[in-house]
Amino acid sequence: MLRLLVLEGNSRSGRRRIAQTAGATPGESYADLLRTLAPQAAVDIYLGTDEGASSPQPIDAYHGVAITGSSLNIYQCEAESMRQIEFVREVFARGIPMFGSCWGLQLAAVAAGGEVGLNPAGREVAFARKITLTTEGHLHPMHARRAAAFDAPAIHSDVVTRLPADTVITARNAICEVQAAEIRFGRGVFWGVQYHPEYRLHDVASVIRRYGQTLVDEGFFADLAELERYAADLSALEADPKRRDIAWRLGLDADIVSDAIRQTELANWVSFLECK
Template structure:
């Protein structure tokens, strides 16, 4: 298989403790060397055609300190860049913050909702459309996935299809109908050990969402191997 070039869009401050870990996580999930990932800082830079021409696929992950529900100027600039990405038709996989921001960029609705926040390992279920989807149909009808979010998508944008759901957050995964773009609220780039590392780096998540000590939370988390396969499956489906 050829070596693909990836553009990792990041939304993390320079001192974010997970900035480097996220790069390593995506490289492992894509089964590629970290050198194959070019990092793009969405906080300070506008996306252009030259950025997209230099890659085969775009990935967008989480955000340590930034909410998609913000009305700050930087986010509106970022939304313009992401609408440009959508218009380009470049193969893209977005998780967590990426899921939320692409939904908002395309006309969906995102809210801050601590009552429905998810942290740790949670089960999701394929919709009927998910069971027929070229990517998600390769997964079991229900599977475990790694979560860490307080915001959630409450309305999908037009021209998309819901692929996975659960009782806590109805919108867990969707695809753009006419574009090679998939989005998941959960983190298929993580493993159980990197999930633990991430929550340790943001201890306030345990305090605010799980409301239990980290050592108790750690024991409650389970491995989610089916979720961990999604990015490699996406690459084979869209790029091979």
């Protein structure tokens, strides 16, 4: 039986804040999706930010480790981040395959010797547009069945600014040079994306509402009323994916609306593990 571990990237306060708007913590949502993609898998959650926490099973009991997003900034060097860096280094050393979204990519990059910082191009909000596969990305199993260019859910202001030694960029766009990558370090291999294949439209709406006035101040919305209309449209489209009027108004195609397409990279990682 496939046994997977989800590393929850958020602190206790961050988990509580996200659950209030999204209805679940990122770790819980990630684990639920993995159970959908691999119904026979056993999936555990590890609260790696918490002092004294330990994984439910010995690390070697897991066939793969998935890492959620996080509201932390790794360059702040907070204890919650440092604990995760050490854990990811241990997973690399043991040769256990990993996959990570957003924070997960940044965490693996730093654990393997890279650097992360604020994106000089600014924040990427709601959806990363016109992500394009690199030459290596076209051939990489992480992106199997992906179009050459696509959109994906995203929310981040930090990016990988210096790559670890053994890294291949597999996707990029105008806002972020490292939208997806494979990182090899020690005995391990990490596949990661700066976007969120695990997000539903509900999650994107929750993120927008949670950031609220910050997104207005940064010019993404004219005011909170416009922000709420946008979030409400996303929630309505989540409830009824056939709402062509909303998809057209927001410029969303099947790469966002279709669960199967949106979850491509994560589903491919699970398939990779099942075939090992």
